[in-house]
Amino acid sequence: MKLGSILHKEEWPREGRFLDLRTLAWAIRNVSYNLKRACKDFHVRGKVKHKPTGQIRSEELEYCRGDVAASERLLNAAMREFNRNPVDLHPDKAYSPASIAKAYLDEMRIKKPKQHFRALNKMLGIAM
Numbered sequence: 001m002k003l004g005s006i007l008h009k010e011e012w013p014r015e016g017r018f019l020d021l022r023t024l025a026w027a028i029r030n031v032s033y034n035l036k037r038a039c040k041d042f043h044v045r046g047k048v049k050h051k052p053t054g055q056i057r058s059e060e061l062e063y064c065r066g067d068v069a070a071s072e073r074l075l076n077a078a079m080r081e082f083n084r085n086p087v088d089l090h091p092d093k094a095y096s097p098a099s100i101a102k103a104y105l106d107e108m109r110i111k112k113p114k115q116h117f118r119a120l121n122k123m124l125g126i127a128m
Helices: 022-027 035-040 059-081 099-107 119-128
Strands: none
Touching: 022 035, 022 059, 022 099, 035 059
């Protein structure tokens, strides 16, 4: 995901960064979560029970605010867990558990297999 712009790169030099909470939780725990289960597993107050009506009413808005609040609590809990990893990795770059594992290898200055061995990419893929 990235920002689009009609501006030239020199006019907009910084690229936007997006943190997908579901991807972060997947990278940390190796579990594919929905918001309800992630809140439960990360021990934060979760979603409000509600059956959507499809109409814009105060109950719907309250439900939406509850989802946003649950997402914020989950983000804070996930970031606390993520920050316990002593690696140089931005959370928006943690795409999978392998991203965190590779950051540990970098931190320990362990060379990647491709730098060690002369092997075809296919063979390296099988070995991984």
